[in-house]
Amino acid sequence: MHRGRVIFGAMDEVVFGRPAREAIVEQLDRLGAQRAFLMVSGTLNRETDEIEKIRNALGSRCAAVFDKMPAHTPRAAVISATEQARAAKADLIVTVGGGSITDGAKAVQLCLANNVTTSDGIDAIRTRGGVSPEMKAPTVRQISVPTTIAGGEFSAIAGVTNEAKRQKEMLRHPLVMPRATILDPELSVHTPDWLFLSTGVRAVDHCVEGICSREAHPYGDAQAIKGLAMLAQGLPRVKADPKDIDARMDCQIGTWLSTGPLAAGVPMGASHGIGYVLGAVHDVPHGHTSCVMLPAVMRWNKRDNAERQALVASAMGHPGKDAGDVLDRFIRDLGMPRSLREVHVGPKHFDHIATQAMRTPWVPRNPRKIDSASQVREILMMAA
Structure with a gap:
């Protein structure tokens, strides 16, 4: 006999096969967001016009752009993105890029909600022995446009690297799952x-x-x-x-x-x-x-x-x-x-x-x- 429990995650929608810039605008309209904080791939931002197209489509609703997330999502970059999102008074995070950026934004959601301002502060929100500490739920949520296909945009878990220990640590909260994921295969053409x-x-x-x-x-x-x-x-x-x-x-x-x-x-x-x-x-x-x-x-x-x-x-x-x-x-x-x-x-x-x-x-x-x-x-x- 099978036994188990299936928990439906906190994602509202998956949009596939449509241009990301159109789908992102629709999501902002749906969620009533006015100050989108873009966390994007540095390569996409510097070497293509894809991010520019998205910024133009968002107009004044693009509050700021962060494009410096290294691989494996190091703590220092998470804190730097959090500071920028806080300063921009973001009401939604939009990620366009690979898994490190998707995970980075999930971590930023928790840092914003729990007033984490330093790398060491991440200790207060990370899981230990598979158990998450008590923490405030994120109120600034995210939508994600992945350009790689590892699948992190469908989970409520973020992996963040503790540079001092050279260890990947988990952050977990049901609401860090993106509210929507947009699958636009055209954007992935730029991925190596x-x-x-x-x-x-x-x-x-x-x-x-x-x-x-x-x-x-x-x-x-x-x-x-x-x-x-x-x-x-x-x-x-x-x-x-x-x-x-x-x-x-x-x-x-x-x-x-x-x-x-x-x-x-x-x-x-x-x-x-x-x-x-x-x-x-x-x-x-x-x-x-x-x-x-x-x-x-x-x-x-x-x-x-x-x-x-x-x-x-x-x-x-x-x-x-x-x-x-x-x-x-x-x-x-x-x-x-x-x-x-x-x-x-x-x-x-x-x-x-x-x-x-x-x-x-x-x-x-x-x-x-x-x-x-x-x-x-x-x-x-x-x-x-």
């Missing part, structure tokens, strides 16, 4: 191919770990299996022709579906857990962590969840094949790194990574039980 494709593998990882979880259920499965099929077909088409807008749209919708299991309470596994550590400690890009770890995790887990893994191989168009092999080949064909060595992480780091990974929320909930750092080390050796 390696970044679009690797974050796509991150979305594949959401689907796969959602399907393979011990706690999987039909509601999450329905979304993850369809999402995986769309990503498995769409990503190779984007690689073959970066201007294929239909393929990009399929990848964006597949990514939206990939977040279904997580939103419905299904935990991720060791690929995500180890990935957090590789990102925070070794600066491995978000997507690359999944490229390197997912096939190894699947092979290590297969002893305990072979029938769930069969669903993965089928959804990817290879029924009856080994899911770890199918994923290995798929990621290789996208031209992505497939070993820890390729992302400059060697065996001398494995003990530290394994110890840190045990502290993440996901490693303890991996489908094949992980009781010790030595088992994480086994997986790392398989990915070496």
Whole structure:
């Protein structure tokens, strides 16, 4: 018998396949916002006219623009964006960019609501041992236009890097989920191919770990299996022709579906857990962590969840094949790194990574039980 609980997140709408600038104006009208604080990709702002088009469409309702969020969302940049949003008297945050910007805005919402003014002040609002502290709910919410496809715009969790500790920490509140997400595939054409494709593998990882979880259920499965099929077909088409807008749209919708299991309470596994550590400690890009770890995790887990893994191989168009092999080949064909060595992480780091990974929320909930750092080390050796 299935047991579980599906909590519907605090998002009102997802708009897809329409120009972002039109959809953003409609959202401001709908929400009655007058002072939009734009948190945007620096590259998009400096090297294209896309942000300019959005600013022109918003006119006097654009209160300020922040375009200096580095990868992995460091605390210092969150505080700097918060100061600017506070000074601009923002009543809504609009993000246009990748996951670090989306997460940055979620963190800004909580900093504004809880009067956080310093990097150390973030300690008061971060989760500890998976538990969020008591805090004031955000009143300045956000809408997001993602240009990468890792899927953070559909979650109520933000990852922020504590630079001093080189650790990714979680901030969580139901209302940090964007009120609306706008999927405009045309904007993603400016995203570097390696970044679009690797974050796509991150979305594949959401689907796969959602399907393979011990706690999987039909509601999450329905979304993850369809999402995986769309990503498995769409990503190779984007690689073959970066201007294929239909393929990009399929990848964006597949990514939206990939977040279904997580939103419905299904935990991720060791690929995500180890990935957090590789990102925070070794600066491995978000997507690359999944490229390197997912096939190894699947092979290590297969002893305990072979029938769930069969669903993965089928959804990817290879029924009856080994899911770890199918994923290995798929990621290789996208031209992505497939070993820890390729992302400059060697065996001398494995003990530290394994110890840190045990502290993440996901490693303890991996489908094949992980009781010790030595088992994480086994997986790392398989990915070496």
